[in-house]
Amino acid sequence: MKKKTIVAAVSALALAAMLAACSSGGGSTTSSGTSPKLTNCTNKIVNKSAPEVSVWAWYPNMAKVVDNFNNGHKDVQVCWTNVGQGGDEYTKFQTGISAGKGLPDVVMLEADHLAGYEIQNALVDISKLGADKVKSNFSAGAWKDVSQGSAVYAAPVDGGPMALIYRTDVFQKYGITTPPATWDEYAADAAKVKAAGGPMFGDLGANVPANLMALQIQKGAVPYKYDLKDPKKLTVNLADQASKDVLDYWAGLVKKGLVGTQDQFTTDYISGVVGGKYATYTSAAWAPGYLTGAGVGKGDSKGVWAVAPLPQWDAANPVSVNWGGSAFAVTTQATDKKLAAEVALGLYADPDSLADGWKNQVIFPLNQGVLKSADFINNKSEFFNGQTANKDVYIPAENAYKGFVYAPITVYYYAQLQAETVKINAGKISGSDAATELQANIVKYAKSQGFTVTE
Amino acid sequence: MANETAVAARPPLRGTGATGSPSRTRRGSSQRRRSATGWLFIGPFAIVFIIFLVAPLAYAFYLSLFSKGLATGTTFTGIDNYVKAFTDPSFLGGIWFVLRFALVLIPVQMAVSLSAALVLDAITTRFARFARLMIFLPYAIPAVIGALMWGFLYSPTFGPLQQLFGLFGANAPFPLSPDNVFGGLMNVVTWQWAGYYMIIIYAALQGIDPALYEAAKIDGANSWQVAMRIKVPLVSSALVLILVFALIGTLQFFTEPAILRLVSNGSITPDFTPNLYAYNQAFSYANFNYASAISFALGIIVFIAVYIFLFFTRKRGSILS
Amino acid sequence: MTTARISSANRTARTAREGRRARSGSHLVPHLFLGALVVYFLIPIWWLFVASTKDVGGLFNGSAGALWFDKNFALWPNLAELFTYNDGIYLRWLGNSLFYALAGGIGATVLAVLAGYGFAKFQFRGRNFSFALLLGSVMVPLTALVIPTFVLLSELKLTDTIWAVILPSLLNPFGVYLMQVYAADAVPDELLDAARVDGAGEFRTFFQVAFPLLRPAFITVLLLSIVGSWNNYFLPLAMLSNTQLFPITVGIGLWEGLAAGNNSGGHSLWGLIIVGSLVSVIPLVIAFLSLQKYWRGGLAIGSLK
Structure with missing residues (x-):
């Protein structure tokens, strides 16, 4: 009787472990041993030798956006997780700030939440990390929402007129x-x-x-x-x-x-x-x-x-x-802030991703290149x-x-x-x-x- | 066996030789084992206990002695956070709610689970066995999923209540409206936990020697009298255990309001219960220090409430040594 | 008296009693009462089942009402979608839950058995104080623990790993209490002393003499711990951000958040949430059905004493 119970318990445990280990879950990059790779990506890493930048975002078409980015970049790869939308993500983000660890390198935030995280020193000013160069892609209002004077705390993606x-x-x-x-x-x-x-x-x-x-x-x-x-x-x-x-x-x-x-x-x-x-x-x-x-x-x-x-x-x-509307910010816990800024500014900025976003109505793009395109108009x-x-x-x-x-x-x-x-x-x-x-x-x-x- | 109430009233730490007279003669061997061997058995659990309970608690207490504003750094403020908590209408309002809630919920829950257990103990038909399982079933359902289901059932647009009232051309009341939310939540909690309590009482009833009932029957007692005069007193320690559980759980009320808040149309506020308030202070407003103080203050109130309760039921020994 | 002895002593008397009861005819009123209770406790579960068979349109605007089937019976498509959505993440969550519940449950139970036995059968310095501390710990609000535990585990670089869920769930003070109460009565000191006289060490005595006597309580504590871990929500919610590690409760919570904000890329998640809830309760329901005698037998321990 006792043996049976234990055998049953052990085999159930083994079954569970197997189920968890070999489920088809989206091809997470399994821990590759020596290199300090991120192990919890929802997406596939295309160029395995490139450094990785972790991203939290909840755009519905994010899987496609990340693939577009990774396929187009040899120097950096995005490791993306969706930790929840809006309040759910902010809760995790705030926990990470308070604990002093646990934040991703790049995070999707709504403009109205930026100031609260800026004052906690959780976000990096990316104006000199490439943001100033893309300023002309956005309307004055969209840019103001992510800036504090000359400092820029996020790359605008999505708006809510x-x-x-x-x-x-x-x-x-x-x-x-x-x-x-x-x-x-x-x-x-x-x-x-x-x-x-x-x-x-x-x-x-x-x-x-x-x-x-x-x-x-x-x-x-x-x-x-x-x-x-x-x-x-x-x-x-x-x-x-x-x-x-x-x-x-x-x-x-x-x-x-x-x-x-x-x-x-x-x-x-x-x-x-x-x-x-x-x-x-x-x-x-x-x-x-x-x-x-x-x-x-x-x-x-x-x-x-x-x-x-x-x-x-x-x-x-x-x-x-x-x-509403949202943007990508770089966190102060990012290991390589320059690389993270490159991701924040480039992740949802390529024509394919933007087109996929607005055609499926999941974003209203703020990028003037889209707003002025005949297709969009x-x-x-x-x-x-x-x-x-x-x-x-x-x-x-x-x-x-x-x-x-x-x-x-x-x-x-x-x-x-x-x-x-x-x-x-x-x-x-x-x-x-x-x-x-x-x-x-x-x-x-x-x-x-x-x-x-x-x- | 003859009197279980006496057994129940005894403190749990009977340890060596609680089973009867021989123990008194074996002081010697007890002495021999008064060594560190006990710690070897307790050690693994003690390590987990210290790491995941004592240490976090100590750290939380430490945090509660500081204050941090968004625009200021962290400063040591001693008991200021506690003074603030006990003058904070949100915290006091939450405490008031859970106390009222406990006062109404627990008797209802007990009445349901005790009466169900007594009936199930008295009849043994196939249907009774089926019923026992079905009443117990909600315990198998995670509180998150239970609350989600009730959220749907409460829906004023497509829930069954609306259909029922719609038959009479009336509008159904919304169980989570500000006036009804008390009862709406009470129903969810009763549904979730009454079966579990029922099983505990039932298990205790099954342990009673039926000979006692026979004796009562011979004295001319009917089933109702047997239930009230013999069964209930004999399972009183089970009842106290359950009451303490329910009291602790209710004062720390959290999961159900947290989930149902999303569909409550604003009647469940972020400071609805003290635990919810602490959670929101910590995770929404980044006030970890104040949240820790609230949690501690709540812990103290729970402790006092349980102690008062046990004092009045004269069963202190059975739960708290 | 030991519980074991109580139940065995009762069994014969009880059978006799039941035999007579069965003859004594029907109990209409109690049966009506039970019937009402069954209806009350089953309605939400019935709703869950019915709702699982509907498509999204039927769910919110169906003609048949909330408690009956819609014209379109969509259970199979719903299930198919559940198991394939997002590369079958649901199955992974189910597997995770099972793994956390068993690993946490077995671990917590082993610790509880050892500690309960230690408290019951040994005298040592600090015993009473430790036991009081243990009982008092039941009153600690969860929210007070989540934040510092998070900080602690992140210091150890364990947040967002399976350990962040399993290690804290090893803590089950109530399990220790149950084991202590049970062990104090079920394991006679004479037996232990006899084993020691025979020269057995303390651990051998425990495994060969005490443990077999503790088995009923072991199984009860195991079941309680497993259910506790399975139903756990806020601990994994706070500890995990990698969706691949989520247990089913947190996963469904994530879907609910996404569905409420319509974040599923043009298709509603509500159907998946409902059929997912249904599937997620099945394992525990089966466990309850097949193990019910342990529930009854074991739970008497904590309540009788």
Whole structure:
């Protein structure tokens, strides 16, 4: 009996080890003994003699991008891992910073998170490591998002110029002939659809604070002023009139039941989008790819989508804003920073990778070479039923984008903005009061972190 | 065997010769083994214990005595972090939640698992055996996957609740809305753990000598009386063990809210429970020092709560020596 | 009294009792109660199975509802996709989980048996204090340990290796407690003394005399440890960044994160997550079904004493 148990246990263990060892897992480079090679790549290393640079990234077509890079480089090879998207990766990244080890050489980050890592000395200024040479490939706004004065902390790849995605079937049914060009029109159309018994017009998801912040900036809010040259000084301005106005505007829509209060990116939200629960989606240029991947634009909801420029507060002076988008940064734990910078700047910059990215709608490229190419400009979007969305909406929006200033306390700020939005959605607080509360909360936190705060 | 409650009340460290009278006469041999030999057996575990529990804990305590702001360096601040924690509405709110949660959840969980165990002990049909296994089954499912499943089942758009209420033309309540989240989480935890507790109680019930029931029956007791007056008292030490487990687990509540947070539409906040708050302080806001202090403060509260509980159940000896 | 003796003594009486019970007719109310419990505990699992047979469209907008099959029975395509997606990474995760669970579980159990026996059968300086420390350690919040353990293992260059998962899971204080309680009663001192008189060394005494008596508790602690390692999520989540080393829980968590952010390159991962969850619970369910007598027998140890 006892022997049997032990034999069973041992053989199960052996089986498990075998299963783990000889699974077909994507050809990881097995530890090659003497050379200090990285062993945990998801991709194949083409030129085994070249030094390797480790990369964390979550672009969906990353496998292809890495292969493109490795096939085209004899001097350096990329060893790539996807440790999760957004928050999941940031958690690991922060753990690595705090532990003083465990970071990759190159990491994909969103622009709004750069300052928080810069102040922890986790990122390398790559302006003199080749970044200055490619500056002309990007719009001023895109470049500002990754820079601090003359210092450059990441190579821009993907942008998120915002626009208004809408359902043509709903608009038609309720007699909206032109998409709203201003937020006043947006509210009026929303009321009209609701009065006719139609669906909700949009959604104020509490879990997308970056979206809400962008909408505040659109009305002229300047949430933060911050310069890494003087890293202890932070200006916090979250309760000015523009910030309050935008929150009050959305709180009003919520109160009247014109927009939903569902968290976005959830299966419930997507299910609502597919089912025609929302007439519009105020989102960024990467949204079509996101929605397609989640099953929107197929079956019942095929061919009903179109996109228009983001509604404005002042139609005469349009303001373009950005949500999301990402870049490659070099970490201070990189062994060879020059080589890492070469990878950061070159990894998602070759024409093949960029074309694969935008054609599959997984990125909105910031590289001007793509933005100015006839292919890109004239592309008829399948999701938008043949609309030339890039030419009509996204390229002008990207070119007009001026860049934001982000604070080094983005994660905390987003969590608090989310909490206030939850309260707004529950009808517990007015937009103005939420802004005032947020301001007090963030100022207190910033002071506790040692910042000299200007309000 | 005759009185197991007495056995249970005895401290666990009976060590040499707990089995009966002969032990008293063998002091000599015990003395002989009062040597370092015991450490040889405990050594391997002790090494793991020191490396993976004592050392990290000591390091975490050390960290908790310092403060680090993003804009400042690390400075020694002594117990400042603890003072901050005990005046931090987020931390106190989380503690308040888990205490309330424990107070409601544990009795419910106990009622379910105890009644199930008593029924399963009393009837032995094929269906009862099947039921026993099915009730135990959720324990085999990782908490992460359990929470994920419940997240789907709770969905206001495509979950079964919506369909049920839809039949009557009503809108289903969302079990994770701010008003319902207490019950919504309680259901998930009960589902996940009640079967495990049931099996522990059941195992204890199976160890009772049936002769005791026969005696009671002869005295005219019915099944209900047998259950309440004989069975429950005899498994009381199992119940205490489970209660302590449940208490510790509930005060450290983490996995379920962490997973369900994503689908809770904002009602599960980053400071929902103390452990969640500590995790977010550490990994989202880079406040490892403060997170360590919160974890320690929580550990102290858990310790006090368990001690108070054991004091009131007069079973201190059976768990904590 | 030893548990072994309890159960063997009971067995005859119990069989007699059961025989009579069976004759005494049906128990309608208890059966209704059990039936309700079974339904409650099975609904999520039933849902998981039904959802595994749906394609993505059916999952979110199916006509048949959440608890019944859709028109399109897509279980086989779902399974095929699960095992081939990303070069079959799912199988690797399953294998990893099995490996971590068995390696961590067996290791933890061996340590627990030795330590439990040591605590139960030897007098030595620091014994009471150590045992109190051991019991107190159950109350330590996990989050307090994860960060410093990460730092510690990264000093040893062990983060992002299998050791970062296996070594910390060797720690099972509750297992030691169970073994101590069991060993104190199940191994009579007379037997040990007799072996020593015969000239056997302490370790030989342990392996030849004590261990066979400890086997029921050994198996229970083994099962508990294996389940604990299998269900582990936050430790490997913090320790590992190489997806090739992920256990199944962390792997499915990764997929969930990617699916929520639609990061799968134009195809939804939700179907894979659900069918993957279903497949991942099968090994433990089988283990439970086939080993249930050990659960019952062994768990009595911790609770009776």
